[in-house]
Each structure stands twice: as structure tokens, then as C-alpha cells.
Amino acid sequence: MLEKLLRKLKPDDMVKWQLIFDEYLEVSKADRLWAAAYLLNDGASDDGFDYFRAWLISLGQDAFLAILKDPDxxxxxxxxxxDDDFLAEFEEIxxxxxxxYLEKxxxxxxxxxxxxxxxLALTAEEKAEIHADIVLPEALEWDEDDDLEIIFPKIAAALK
Structure with missing residues (x-):
């Protein structure tokens, strides 16, 4: 569906879409969000965290912003x-x-x-507009040995 919509855009608008997507991907690098990804996906490498954040963006702006603010x-x-096969990642997006763009x-x-x-790089004003709605979650220092189910009880409940 997204691919179909993107193909209808002018090439420069396809690029702008990518630049906005990339900015959302960049600003969502939060340690608490990474911990949530680690719990949800039973692990999250650097690339896995990128794919997780891409999946979050694919959920739409409202869901993305809410989850960014409170990953639980x-x-x-x-x-x-x-289910057992669920993986919250969307690399293809x-x-x-x-x-x-290349096809068009x-x-x-x-x-x-x-x-x-x-x-067509985003201007400082365009980046500021994207950042205006971003509320990052509280910082969290964590490692793989932490009991993330205590930190994220709602995610843990969804996994059961």
C-alpha cells in the first residue's frame, strides 16, 4: 500500500518522504526504547533496533509519538x-x-x-518542525541481564 502511494508522488516528494522518515528514525534513538525493543523482540542488535524503529514509524505518527514518549x-x-512468530521489525520500509524513486x-x-x-536535505526549520512533537522517554541505563519485564509490565503482559 505504501509503495503504491509513493509511486504516485513526484520524484522530489519521494525523496522528501525519505528524509522525513530518516529524521524520525534518527530522533527515536532512545535507550529506553531500545530496551523495550529488546524485550519485545527477544533481543535487539544495532540493526534490529533500526528495524524496530522503522516498524514503529510505520504504525503512524500518533502511535509513533505515543510509544516514543512511553514505550510500555x-x-x-x-x-x-x-504470537511466537511476531517480530516488531520492518526493514523493508x-x-x-x-x-x-529509481523506478519512476x-x-x-x-x-x-x-x-x-x-x-533536497531538510532545512533547520523542517527538522525543528519534526522535533516539535517529539517527547523522548525518560533515560534508562540497562543491559541484557536487567529484568525488563518489571520496567515494561504492559509489554511483558502482551508477550504472555
Whole structure:
């Protein structure tokens, strides 16, 4: 569905979509969110955390912002929807606009898309607008040995 919508956009708008997506991905690097990803996905490498945040963005702006503010609210969202095969990751969304862009512009080299990203980079004002709605969760120092189920009781309940 998203790919279909992106294909309807002008190439520069596809690039802008990617730049906004990338900014949301960047600002969501929060240790408490990583801990929630670790609990939910039974582990989260660097790449796994990127794919988790991409999945969060795919849930839509309202859900993304709520989860970013309080990662444990993921448990309410997922209640009854988690099985043994569930993995809260969406790597493919990270490349969907570049694929659509290359197809629409009939280009073969990804470098063309990256050049367009550089040319259309977000302004400080555009970044500030994105950041205006962002409320990061309280900091959390954690490691794999911590009992994350105590920190995130709603997520733990959704996993049972």
C-alpha cells in the first residue's frame, strides 16, 4: 500500500518522504526504547533496533509519538496480537522510497537517489518542525541481564 502511494508522488516528494522518515528514525534513538525493543523482540542488535524503529514509524505518527514518549504503551497496542512468530521489525520500509524513486526516474544506480537526498536535505526549520512533537522517554541505563519485564509490565503482559 505504501509503495503504491509513493509511486504516485513526484520524484522530489519521494525523496522528501525519505528524509522525513530518516529524521524520525534518527530522533527515536532512545535507550529506553531500545530496551523495550529488546524485550519485545527477544533481543535487539544495532540493526534490529533500526528495524524496530522503522516498524514503529510505520504504525503512524500518533502511535509513533505515543510509544516514543512511553514505550510500555506498546503493550496495550499489541495485547492479543503477539504470537511466537511476531517480530516488531520492518526493514523493508527503510528502502521503499529509494526503490520507487529509481523506478519512476528509470535509474539503476542508488547513488542518484542519494544525490537527490543531498540536494533536497531538510532545512533547520523542517527538522525543528519534526522535533516539535517529539517527547523522548525518560533515560534508562540497562543491559541484557536487567529484568525488563518489571520496567515494561504492559509489554511483558502482551508477550504472555
Amino acid at each position: 504503551c506498546l503493550g496495550e497496542l499489541l495485547q492479543g496480537n503477539v 527503510m528502502y521503499i522510497s529509494s526503490d520507487a 526516474t528509470e535509474q539503476d544506480e542508488e547513488e542518484v537517489f542519494f544525490e537527490a537526498c543531498d540536494r
